[in-house]
Amino acid sequence: MFSVAGGPGGLAQTQHVKEAGQGWVWEWFWSLPGTVKAPLPQGLMGCSLSAGSAGSSASSEFPGQVLELLRGVQRGSEDRRRWLGRLRWALQNEDTQQKFVRLDGSIRTLTGLFTSSLAELQLEAARCLHELSHSSVPAVAEACLPVTSYLLTYLSGHSLELTELCLYTLGNLVVESEAVRKQLLPQGIIPVLASCIQSPHEAVLEGVGYVLSQLLQAKEAPTEIIPLVLDSALPQHMLQLVCSGLKAAMGAAVEFAWCLHYIICRHKDNELLLALGAVPALTSLLLDLAAQIPPEAPEGLELLVCPVLRCLSNLLAQTDCQRPDRRLLIALFLILQCFLQQHPFLIHECLWLLNNLTADDPSCCSALLSLDLLPALLQLLTCSQMGTVLVLTVLCNVAEKGRFQCQQLLQQPLLAQLLPLLTLPDPEAVGQCLELLHLLFLHCPEAAAEFTRQGGHQALEQHQGTPELQERAQALLDMVRQPPGAPSACQATLAASS
Template structure:
């Protein structure tokens, strides 16, 4: 992600190229950590208001005999309503983990449910699917694997006509997929990816949101980069995902959130990000970022961060691809528009969701790392002071802010001329009072760049007791950096 231009600066201490190398190593570690942070969750659909949180109380634990009685009634009841009521009773009992464990130990229990699921009576099919859905929500992997015989039928029903039933099947599959490798091994050769690619053309919003959830669960599997993502990229799914992320009046926030996370997992796999870039992923995500910035100016709703987070991550990771530079960026948006939108979001996060500040700053870092034009935008929009105001938020935020400023400073004398004089040097002197080694290390790097290009800044640092501030950081980790900086200040 860093430009490897040959430096022609004076070889004092550690030069700009060495600074870049250290930052490349540090950021490679950060990127790896971010790829490993995944969102594994399960969804539960319950249509009965009495079963919602705060509703009808704790589910009753069913004993083995009671489960058998419900199953017998569901199979052999004299009336359809009686059979349906038996399945409702069983489903309510299956909301309790102890009942789930008893059920899967019961011989023939799952087989009976599968038989009802494949019956020709729609109400019984639906209730059997709801029972399986309750089981799929279990935190016990043994429960998920017990549902294995049902998964082929759930997959088949994705091509049905009832949008409600398709939605239920999708969420059930999504819950099972994330829990069990055995379920994934069975579903992949049976064609789950083509089935999802067909579903993504559904006109029903609820189906599309459920599909996005199921696909995101599949993409988080350990084996996804080798066994799943290549097939997803070979299907029609990516182009439809990008279509559903296009900003405009038809954009559904719920659907966009799900598919933005899907894109995030695909991009993090680094299987074939060039394909996404050539299909316009950067442009689509950039437009969506502008749309989000406009939305936060009109609403106080903090729910927008649910979409902002994966969009920022997708853009950040795509920008690290070498193909971005060779293909001319493909952003197709004005630099100032993107930078301005990003700062609007940073201000929103600062007040509403501070935990997302690093996501926005990470993107700003990747935008400015190799692009003088983005650095120019930061300067022309007078954004240095707003950046410095973020320093007190946290050590993580401080490091990222300082890294962005290093990106600007390393572009040369003309850029440093706009960094100093101003509030930068006093802020860096304040940072030298910090005890956090990483924050101080990054501030020393920025001072190093600033002094190499702006000798007057080094003289001002000396007059403002900068050397005394440096003496506090002569511990082993920073000793070399402090010595190099002192040499520049004293000898130029």
């Protein structure tokens, strides 16, 4: 089975082992993907006053100029909002950000204005804090520690603009600084997010998803953050929002789908999500998607499909997981057909899930054959290097179930399609091809003779000098050299164990 992990920024490395009487077990070990900070949300940009046009790139300010901006902001004059606008524009530059936080009283001044009763000044100060949150320098994020409690407080306020600004500022700050994350946890960020996730506003929901996804990617998440999330009301709300993503709040559904993925792949025990009905709920979502999907999928839909597929793949790796509706097989191939050209990365996602479906479920393997999905699967044999390995793995899962399944596989021109794969430079693909041939010859000895007639003998001989392949290649050569009707050593072992 696959246990898929990773994130939007990439995938972790894999290991795979074969267990007796089971399909191939694939484990994807989670690695922290490259985090991407959120820009200021649309509609919250405000005005860029005096210092230049909104589309300009801020240049680095000299220390004296930064001090002048701070003093302008500190003056209790009517021009204070204009000075804040100039400061916000200047803080788009990383050097200026570092100069600013080193100035005595800079963060204290911004905090005072951020907590002001004057809404315009408060919003402009919030925008300045948001610019600081974009810094990739941990010291800048840590300079903002005094303001985190206020950012949390204003999440329960009445201003939608301010709530959204606070969410994205928090999300950006937790990316760079463990100190910020460690301060936010006792300050109650998880209960606050659990309250915010019940907001009727899509923009707020998307912001909550962004903050939560950044927290769940932190290195300390498995021990310090995920348990708190699972003990809150967040999981059930996340699941509901993901499953309603086709009807509304697509952006929020995408964020929370990735959140669920980070929880599932980094937490060993997913009993809570299983008890909440995550497998049937996510399966139903994919069935609805496959039934409604237009000829040209709407832009961004693939961003929801990807984490949903991964969540199901990992949940299916749980030993006590309820097996999903077999209609999911058809849905997977419809999704493949839809996204094949524009988003080929989804081929791998679908194949990982298909592997988990077939690894330990003979009925699912039978359904794959009886629903006549095998020709579509074989078309993916050469889609990519990874795709080749994945398709071969699924075929191994089917072939391992016995003679009847192998006979049905051989009704397709499978041997002819496997021959070119033996010449590939990828040892993993060749090794998986050898494993499939072994299963076919084991259960259907007549396949070995046909393979020889097609020139397979020579294809096997070329791997006798490859260290990681030579043992398996030699075993197959011994099988194809057996006289017709004579049981091979492997067949004798199989008969003795049955």
